[in-house]
Amino acid sequence: MTDPSGSPTRSQWSARETELLAVTLELLQQNGYERLTVDAVAATAKASKATVYRRWPSKAELVLAAFIEGIRQTVVPPNTGSLRGDLLALGNAIRVQSGRHASTVGAVLPELSRNPALGDAMEYVFVDQRKAVMTEMLRHAADRGEIDAAVISDELWDVLGGYLVSRQILPGRPATEATVTALVDEVLIPSLTRTIHTDR
Amino acid sequence: MTDPSGSPTRSQWSARETELLAVTLELLQQNGYERLTVDAVAATAKASKATVYRRWPSKAELVLAAFIEGIRQTVVPPNTGSLRGDLLALGNAIRVQSGRHASTVGAVLPELSRNPALGDAMEYVFVDQRKAVMTEMLRHAADRGEIDAAVISDELWDVLGGYLVSRQILPGRPATEATVTALVDEVLIPSLTRTIHTDR
Structure with missing residues (x-):
């Protein structure tokens, strides 16, 4: 995962996935980790739950992907x-x-x-x-x-x-x-x- | 609230109250703010709920008293x-x-x-x-x-x-x-x- 050159790594996500991660960050900031649900992310982003769960099988995985993506930029x-x-x-x-x-x-x-x-x-x-x-x-x-x-x-x-x-x-x-x-x-x-x- | 001399302020709490605040800090560290309840603090400290609520009418007040007391020392x-x-x-x-x-x-x-x-x-x-x-x-x-x-x-x-x-x-x-x-x-x-x- 570490990029030893220290240069910004390119995003590994599609435009749609990046959008889902942005929605995750937004809901996380509004509601905190505890109250965040994968279902709410899917609903807010108008995505199917299956789409979200296929990429990120758990809330923890979704949140950490969102977090890393938010900082990476x-x-x-x-x-x-x-x-x-x-x-x-x-x-x-x-x-x-x-x-x-x-x-x-x-x-x-x-x-x-x-x-x-x-x-x-x-x-x-x-x-x-x-x-x-x-x-x-x-x-x-x-x-x-x-x-x-x-x-x-x-x-x-x-x-x-x-x-x-x-x-x-x-x-x-x-x-x-x-x-x-x-x-x-x-x-x-x-x-x-x-x-x-x-x-x- | 500020003590301009910068010296440690004396505790304003009785021994029993200090104990309740210590239990609050402990439960807070274990469970986080969200999952902490005043009832659980009373039960863990074997105090009546009325005792706790009389001093600290809300969870927020209880937690901030516990926090300040923990640092004050x-x-x-x-x-x-x-x-x-x-x-x-x-x-x-x-x-x-x-x-x-x-x-x-x-x-x-x-x-x-x-x-x-x-x-x-x-x-x-x-x-x-x-x-x-x-x-x-x-x-x-x-x-x-x-x-x-x-x-x-x-x-x-x-x-x-x-x-x-x-x-x-x-x-x-x-x-x-x-x-x-x-x-x-x-x-x-x-x-x-x-x-x-x-x-x-």
Whole structure:
């Protein structure tokens, strides 16, 4: 399932299937996981139940396909020519995307402990895909001499995304473009350009 | 409701009420918000329904009281004498606390859009309380000359907590003590000790 190049994968679904997944996301956001039924998805999309069940035999499979499809459309690795430009572009893409899907993430989170397949799907979206994009971006910055390659961290590559997602899914302080700019200029760039002691 | 000193507020509940709130948290983590009933809380705690309903007339009020009580017990502003020590202490407290309550946060998130009182309670826990603690800590560091007071940011005071919460509630990569140490040494200290241009 993972695409190691980090580039956005092409959709595996037909136009009709993509429409069913969009309806699923919409109903999920309105009603939450618990109250979503495959029958309601079929009825809203004016599809036969058989069509839906043939593709996605269970609600969990339908929901995770919808979720991955919803996110897939916005995973594009930036390539602006500078680290700052790339971080701003990626940060704003994550901000918009997680703002749009905040209620879906919220609707799906309680289900994770009961449903390992959904957990794997979320991990794919929030870990594997983003790590590939971020690592590629930082490697380009190191190639350009903007940062020391030693700052690329297996532990903390996701501060940009993790922090922005927390602002979007917790109540009260949705991130703005100014949030992303401040995060890049006041936190990430000072961190990524810090002095590294190489005598480790 | 806000305690401007940022110090942990004393519980307003009796021992018996605290017990009911603990049972509520437990059932919430097991079953999610949707499937939780006040009757089940009363039955599990061997209390009469009237006792529970007299204190908390609705499920939403019961849940938010339980949630605030669960978090209250761990909001302690650190005072280790150094910025690094304070950040490590607070980071580890947030890591442990949000790891413990990850499933509750998950259970409550889908309810937020439908229930403004719950949203306000989460905002109190995740914004007001933490901001008071963090601001006090940074002011002490500025007083000791460890940082320039100009780095204290209204936009980004919550990078420590926001990032750690995202690691605890999203699947796949729960934060460890090493995560907190790396976050403090590689991200927060370089950010807070960066050169500030004061000719703004």
